[in-house]
Amino acid sequence: MIRFIITRLLNGVVLLFAVATIAFFLLYWGAGDIARQILGASASQETVDLKAEQLGLNEPVFSRYGEWLSNAIHGDLGASWFTNQPVTEAITSRMGVTLSIVIGTVILTAIVATILGVSAARYGGWRDRTLQVVSILGLAIPGFLIAIFLVRIFAIELGWLNATGYIDFTDSFTGWLKSVTLPIIALSIGAMAAVAQQVRGAVKDAMRQDWVRTLRSRGISENRVVYKHVLRNASGPALAILALQFVGLLGGAVIVEKVFAIPGIGQISVTATTQGDLPIVMGIVVFTAALVVVINLSIDLLLGFVNPKVRLS
């Protein structure tokens, strides 16, 4: 198991390094006259040249990459070209907001998708049809569209002030809960549809296994067979798709945050993107990739926990 963790961890580090390297070269090679872009069209050529000198833009990309990498290894991702705020500070202060929404969505999704998927697999009939309808809706309707309608209903028609904006949970837990409820619902529908389908399939597969009959033959109650044994065996595929959804939700949150005026990673990415603030953009790429590595690793560990074959090999 320790070897397994170390291998996965090393894989994650290699992946992170590859993503950062590719992103750096694409961004810095692809960028045009950055200094001009920062200072605007009215700035004189001298000030533009000076700015370029200050930012080290005249050095070759390779040496800039070397510098960035050695700093990054020491936890320094540079500073914003526009606000001079350190990149790590700018991102961590907002990542927490985004993560609280994404994690809330993942938890809600896991619970509802399990209930929907298990009952559809077990009883079929109208429960199964309901799941199919939810799946189609969840697949077809983008999360931010649902978010817009939630804002329209709650903020405009019902006039609830809490419908948009964000309250940190260190300030007020109930306030935080109110401010994240609608974003979480908006993001959950799509994820729920995908995960519930997977749960349904995995439960159906597990129910067909021989050992289910043997357990029944031992007088174990149907609920116990389903919720203890079948679900445990079905959780592998379900967890795998949940991890995939986690990554997708990080992206979905970017747009949904704008709808609810939440100061998360979405806001800063949009600003940095439009301004061409490359240190911040690099920081977002690295942070997100690191987060994905961590998520995948935790899911692998969870998979090991539910599947002894993984754990013991």
Added chain:
Amino acid sequence: MSEVTPIQPEEVAKEPSTGSHLVRRLLHNPVAVVTSATLLIIILGAVFASYLAPYDPNNSDLQAILQGPSSEHYLGTDGAGRDVFSRLLFATRYSLAGALLAMGLAAIIGVTSGLIAGYFGKWFESFSTWVVSLVMALPGIIVLLAARSVIGPSLWYTMAIFGLLLSTGFHRLTHAAVMGVRNELYVDAARVSGVRNRSIISRHILSVVRAPVIIQMTIMLIVAIALQAGLGFLGLMDNSIPTWGGMLGDAFAKLYQDPQGILWPALTIGITAMALALFGNALRDEVERSATPKKAATGTKAAEIVLSDVPTVIHQPADADREDLLRIDGLVVGYDQPDGSLKQVVSGVDISVKKGEIHGLIGESGSGKTQTAFSVLRLLPHGGRIAAGTVHFDGQNLATLSESEMRKVRGARISYIPQEPMSNLDPSFTIGSQLVEPMRKAMGMSKAAAKARALELLDRVGIPDPKRTFKSYPHQVSGGMAQRVLIAGAISCEADLIIADEPTTALDVTVQADILDLLRSLQRELNVGILLVTHNFGVVADICDWVSVMQDGRIVETGPVGALFANPRDEYTKSLFSAILDEEHARGAYVAPAGTAAGGK
């Protein structure tokens, strides 16, 4: 020269027929028809936007902002006084074109690389797998935001890059599908008969991946539409081109002044995506239907029960002095068919098992012997049911018992030994916990007592290190050990009757005899009755007291093992006996023809 007819690849290939059949069936599927009609209207609107739009989509009239629908502006005007209807038509054109660009690029790159990786493998396979994992390490929108910071707001560049990201989905799909077919016999046959790679790919492999790829296309279009709308909504796309996302963003900024503004772009996105999703679903349904054999035409045939009227050859009436432990009378088992009829697999079976007796139920596969055994436990596979007859056990008719009462019988009174030891243990739990759980449930034992008993049982069934096995997971023990564990489970709750379904068939020959010995000694020790299902006369001769021969859902001959073996009277039983290799008359030793004996290499 020998005349060898070359194998025609056409004959070898039994490729699934998707194609014109599928199109024809889709035309009969109402969902497919309605959704494709909807999509067609949307596409026509996009194509003929220049003719249909009453205004220039970018022409703003600041005198007429945020107007409601009128005869001048069918859908009103937006915050900049632009005609919403005209804008919507052009937005549909550009949004669909952008989504198609992303999807098309993704399909071409993904399917091609998937075919290469799947069919030829080698370094390209591992390289492409690595690239896919790299792309999946970042949410698409983050990549596009990063790209946007250097390439600017161009819709086409953005969607082309998104196409590259989406291609991983097609790659994985095609790769997996090709891996599945690559080693199929018909592909091998085509390869052996000298068909070129290119022909094999186009003829056999493309036909397999075609349908899943088309379904994937509808999903990818939806994804591309959603992502593009999201970017437009964030205001990151070129303002001079009207898009659904851009319209949504504009309307959202004016949400408090005009809450209706978001309706039109939102509806258009919603309808388009729903139509695509439902069309994809209908397509999947039709593809899956063509893959499964056609079921009988639907009708309303009443379930009719047919009892076999062929008499059973009875060697010796059952011993009337000894009480029946289990008595099956006129058992009929059937599976309900879609047309309302009943597919009978057991047609009137009578069996009695006495206390302390091993009753062998023998027959070839499909004779209904296992179905009969499962009926006793009421654990028939999905769709199967006892249609007629009684199953008397200890004064109760199991055939009519409620499910909760039946649960009290299972395990505690009647237990079960399955055929495949490895697939009958839950792989996620330790062997110990699977032994302890039923004892605690059925006998109300404490955890410690159940554990002690489980260790005793493991020892009793001949497991060398019970403590270790108790802690082990099923994949850590051998098949023979697993079968001993299952036997321990079957005797753990002191059942009076054990249903053993071919308990030795899946085991190595050397282990089979040990397991039979174990069963026999346990049966004597505990004085339980066993209904033993088998297809092997050797097993019957070895441990059974009584035997019933089953064919086509009925018992053809029954009697004590000695009497029946000595004098089989039914034709079918006789044929079973004659099929056994006659070991008494061993063939003489092989004598090599003169001249070749010494030449052995």
